[in-house]
Amino acid sequence: MSTKYVLVSGGVISGIGKGVIASSLGVLLKSIGLRVTAIKIDPYLNSDAGLLGPLEHGECFVLDDGGEVDLDLGNYERYLNIALTKDNNITLGKMFQLVLDRERKGDYLGKTVQIVPHLTDFIQDWIQRVAQIPVDSTRERPDVCIIELGGTVGDIESAPLIEALRCLRWRVGEENFLHCHVSLVPVINTEQKTKPTQAAIRDVRSVGLSPDIIACRCSEPLKQPTTDKIAMYCQVDPAQVIAVHDVPSTYHVPLLLESQGLIPILKNVLHLDNLPDPSLIESGAQTWKIWKNLTATQDRAFDTVKICLVGKYTALQDAYLSVRKSLEHASMRCARKLEITWLDSSDLEPETETTSPAAYHKAWGSLCTASGIIVPGGFGQRGTEGMVAAARWAREKGVPYLGICLGMQIAVIEFCRNVCGIQAAQSEEFVADAADKVVIYMPEISKATMGASMRLGVKTTHFQENSGFSKLRRLYETKAPTVDGLPAAASDPNISTATADGEPTSKPSPSDPPIISERHRHRYEVNPQCIQKMASHGLDFIGKDESGERMEILELRDHPWFVGVQYHPEYLSRVLRPSMPYLGFVAAAAGCLEEIMGGEKLGMVNGA
Numbered sequence: 224m225s226t227k228y229v230l231v232s233g234g235v236i237s238g239i240g241k242g243v244i245a246s247s248l249g250v251l252l253k254s255i256g257l258r259v260t261a262i263k264i265d266p267y268l269n270s271d272a273g274l275l276g277p278l279e280h281g282e283c284f285v286l287d288d289g290g291e292v293d294l295d296l297g298n299y300e301r302y303l304n305i306a307l308t309k310d311n312n313i314t315l316g317k318m319f320q321l322v323l324d325r326e327r328k329g330d331y332l333g334k335t336v337q338i339v340p341h342l343t344d345f346i347q348d349w350i351q352r353v354a355q356i357p358v359d360s361t362r363e364r365p366d367v368c369i370i371e372l373g374g375t376v377g378d379i380e381s382a383p384l385i386e387a388l389r390c391l392r393w394r395v396g397e398e399n400f401l402h403c404h405v406s407l408v409p410v411i412n413t414e415q416k417t418k419p420t421q422a423a424i425r426d427v428r429s430v431g432l433s434p435d436i437i438a439c440r441c442s443e444p445l446k447q448p449t450t451d452k453i454a455m456y457c458q459v460d461p462a463q464v465i466a467v468h469d470v471p472s473t474y475h476v477p478l479l480l481e482s483q484g485l486i487p488i489l490k491n492v493l494h495l496d497n498l499p500d501p502s503l504i505e506s507g508a509q510t511w512k513i514w515k516n517l518t519a520t521q522d523r524a525f526d527t528v529k530i531c532l533v534g535k536y537t538a539l540q541d542a543y544l545s546v547r548k549s550l551e552h553a554s555m556r557c558a559r560k561l562e563i564t565w566l567d568s569s570d571l572e573p574e575t576e577t578t579s580p581a582a583y584h585k586a587w588g589s590l591c592t593a594s595g596i597i598v599p600g601g602f603g604q605r606g607t608e609g610m611v612a613a614a615r616w617a618r619e620k621g622v623p624y625l626g627i628c629l630g631m632q633i634a635v636i637e638f639c640r641n642v643c644g645i646q647a648a649q650s651e652e653f654v655a656d657a658a659d660k661v662v663i664y665m666p667e668i669s670k671a672t673m674g675a676s677m678r679l680g681v682k683t684t685h686f687q688e689n690s691g692f693s694k695l696r697r698l699y700e701t702k703a704p705t706v707d708g709l710p711a712a713a714s715d716p717n718i719s720t721a722t723a724d725g726e727p728t729s730k731p732s733p734s735d736p737p738i739i740s741e742r743h744r745h746r747y748e749v750n751p752q753c754i755q756k757m758a759s760h761g762l763d764f765i766g767k768d769e770s771g772e773r774m775e776i777l778e779l780r781d782h783p784w785f786v787g788v789q790y791h792p793e794y795l796s797r798v799l800r801p802s803m804p805y806l807g808f809v810a811a812a813a814g815c816l817e818e819i820m821g822g823e824k825l826g827m828v829n830g831a
Contacts, residue, residue: 224366226354227493228400230388232372232432234423235407239440242295243473244405245371246302250477251486252367253303254511255495256504260358260365261299261311262350263292265373266380268316271309273674281541285744285794286311289680294544295371301548301798302477305358310349315380318346338383346387347394361503367493376404377426389431401492404434405467408441408449415441415449417456424457435492436485438465463488472551474518474798513799521555528559528813531593533613535601537565546599546627549796553809556801557819561809564589568598571609590616595623595784595812598630600744600791604653611637623784623811625804628745631777631787632662635749635757643760645753652747663750677746682768684775684790686736690765693778694811695786697820698803699737739766741790748789749774784811 229252231245242263249259269275272283273291284297290309300307322345326336334341354368372388374381392400404427406420420439427434437457439445445466454461465483470476489495530550536542547563554561569575570586586609590596596617598610610630614637617624626634632650639648639661650662669676690696751772754764766776766788779785788804796802810816 224497225395225399226351226365227367227495228350228354228370228391228395229367229489229493230370230372230392230400230402230432231405232376232402232427232434233374233405234376234426235419237373237375239405239407240467241371241373241405242298243476244403244438244467244480245295245369246298247477247480248403248485248489249299249303249367249369250511250514251481252369252489254477254481254507254514255486255490256500256507257366257495258359258361258363258503259303259367259369260305260354260356261296261303261307261369261371262313262353263295263299263311263371263373264313264384265293266315266378266384268319268380269314270317270320270674271312271314277536277542278539281539282544283744284545285679285742285791287681287742289675291675291679291744293373294541295373297545297548297794299369301796303359304797304799307358308353308356310353310356311358313346313349313384315384318342318349318383321345339386342383343387343390346384347391350387350391351395376423376430376432382430385430385432392432398494401436401489402432402434403436403438404432405438405440408439408445408453410442415443415446417449417452420453421456434459436463436465436488438467441466441468444468472518472521474514474521478515478518510799517555517798520558524555524558524560526559526813527562528554528557528809529562529564529592529594530809530812531564531566531590531596531613533566533568533571533590533596533598533610535568535603535606537567540565543599545791545793545796546597549793549802549805550597550809552796552798552801553805554813556806557810557813557815559809559813564593566590566613568606568609568613571612572606593622593812595625595808597625597808598627598633599793600628600630602629602652607633607650607653611640615641618779618782618785621783623808624786625784625808626787627793627804628789628791631789632747632749634777634785634787635661635753635762638757638760638762639753642762643756645756650747661750661753662747665746665748668746678743680742681740682743682790684739684741684766685769685771686738686776687765687767688736689763690736690778692763692780693765694784694816694820695776695778695804695807696737696765698807699739701803701820701822741788741792742794743790745789784808784816 229248231241233239233241249261252259271291272293281294283291284294285291286309287306288308292309292312296307296312322342355364357363406423408420409416450461450464453464462484465485470479534543551561566586566589570582576583590613596613610633614634636648639645645659647659648661649657649659651660651664686696762777764774764777767773768775775789777787784807786804792802792804796805810819
C-alpha cells in the first residue's frame with residue numbers, strides 16, 4: 224500500500240486544537256490496524272524549539288535523539304504510542320538553512336535558487352523521507368503520515384509551506400492525500416455563527432487546497448442547521464462537517480470523531496479497503512477497546528487527588544503540558560480525579576508577603592492543603608527560593624514530593640541548607656560565584672552557544688546497590704503494562720535495550736539493580752563532591768549515570784514519597800502506561816501507593 228498522508232491545518236485563530244485533532248485522527252487510523260507516524264510543520268524561522276520562551280510558546284518537548292521540538296510532537300507520541308525523531312519537526316527556518324547550505328556546497332549547479340521550486344521541492348522530499356521512518360515497536364514503515372501545519376492558513380510566513388503541501392497532494396496522488404481543516408464556530412447570544420468558517424474555507428481554497436473534512440471547534444455541539452449551512456456554503460457533504468465541541472478531557476476527542484462516522488470517510492477518501500496486516504487489525508481493535516474503557520474509568524472516578532504544581536511559568540499552563548498530561552495518566556491509573564493548583568513559586572517568597580500579602584497567604588494556603596507537591600523543570604534564578612520553601616515544607620511535613628530536573632536540584636539545595644548545615648548552599652546557575660555550590664555546571668557542556676548545547680535525549684540510569692528500600696525502584700521493577708503485547712513505545716523506560724550511544728546492553732539478572740532509560744534536558748548537575756556529606760545525613764542517591772559519577776535519582780527513606788529525578792520522565796509517559804515517578808507520586812498523594820506497588824489495577828490498564 225502506498226503511504227497515505229493526512230494534512231491538518233487551521234483557520235480563524237491559532238491554538239484552536241489542531242494538535243489534539245491530528246492525534247485523534249491518528250488514534251482512529253491505528254484502531255483499524257494502520258501504522259501511523261506524524262510530522263509537525265511550524266512556520267517560524269527558529270531552527271528548533273530549544274530557545275523558544277515557555278511563556279510564549281509553551282513547553283519544549285524532547286525526543287529520544289535529543290531533538291528539541293514543538294509540544295505537539297508530545298501529543299503525537301502520547302496518543303499514538305510512538306517514538307519520533309527530530310526530523311519529524313519541520314520549521315521554516317530549518318528548511319531555509321538546509322537549502323542555503325546546499326546552495327553553498329554547489330548542489331544547485333549555479334541555478335537561481337528560489338522559493339519555488341527549490342524550497343518547496345526540498346520540503347516535499349523531506350516529508351516523504353520522514354514518512355518512511357519506523358516509529359513504533361513493529362519497526363516497519365508507517366502506512367499513514369499525519370501532517371499538522373502550525374499557525375493559520377493565510378499567515379504570510381506559511382506561504383512557502385502551503386505551496387509545498389499543495390504540490391505534495393498532486394505528487395502523491397489524490398487517493399493518497401486527505402485534508403482536514405479546523406475552523407471555529409463561535410456562539411454569540413446563543414447563535415452559532417458560521418461566517419468565520421465560510422471565510423476560512425475561502426482562504427484555504429484561494430491557495431489551492433480543498434479540504435475533505437471540515438472540523439468545527441465549538442463550545443457546544445453543532446446544531447443540524449449549522450452543519451447544513453456550513454456544508455452548503457463550503458460545498459461539501461454534511462457528513463464531511465465534523466463537530467468538535469468541548470468535552471470533559473481531550474481523551475474523549477477520538478470517541479467524538481468516531482461517533483460522527485469519521486472512520487468510513489477516512490477509508491473512502493484514502494482508499495483503505497484492503498488493510499495490510501490482519502494481526503494489526505486485531506491489535507487496533509483491542510487498543511480502541513482499551514481507550515474507550517480508559518475514558519469511561521476517568522468519567523467514573525469520584526475521589527479527588529489535589530496536586531500543587533510550584534513553578535516559574537504557571538501563567539501559561541502549556542509551559543508544563545507534558546507534566547500535566549503525566550499527572551493525568553497517573554491519576555487515571557489510580558482511579559482519581561486530578562485537581563491541580565498552579566502556584567507561582569515567587570508567591571511563596573518572603574518578599575511577596577510585603578509586596579502582595581494576599582498573594583503570599585493564598586499561595587501558602589494552597590501549598591499547605593495540597594496532597595502532593597511537584598516542582599518541575601525550569602531555568603534561571605527567579606522564584607527558586609519559593610521552590611526551596613515548598614521542598615522544605617514537603618520534607619518536614621511528610622507531604623509527597625516530586626522534583627523534576629530543577630526540582631531535584633532544589634531538593635538538594637534545601638537538604639544541604641536545613642539538614643547538612645551548609646547555610647549558603649546554592650546552585651551555580653543562580654549565583655555563579657557562590658562559595659558552597661552544591662549544583663554545578665556540567666564540565667562537558669559548551670558555554671559558547673545556547674542552542675542544542677545541553678545534555679539531551681535518552682540516557683541510561685543505573686539503580687545503585689543501596690536502593691533496595693526505594694519505592695521508585697519497586698515501581699520500575701513492576702512489569703510494564705503493554706498494549707496487546709507490544710511495548711508502549713520504541714524507547715521503553717522500564718526495559719533498557721540500548722545505551723545512550725545506541726550500543727546494545729546486556730540484560731541484567733533479576734537480582735541486579737535495574738537499568739532504566741529516560742530523556743534528559745539539563746546543563747547543571749549535583750556537585751559530586753557533596754554527595755558523601757548528604758548521604759551521611761540520610762539523603763540517598765539511588766540512581767546514577769553509567770559512569771557512577773552523575774546523580775540521577777534521589778529518594779528519602781522513611782518519607783511517604785520524596786523523590787527527585789534529574790531526567791524528565793514526563794516525556795515518556797503514555798496514556799495507557801503512566802510514567803513511574805509520576806505514578807508513584809500521585810499514588811502516594813492519593814493514599815494508594817501500596818496497592819499500586821502491589822500491582823493492583825485501581826484504574827484501567829489493559830482493559831481491566
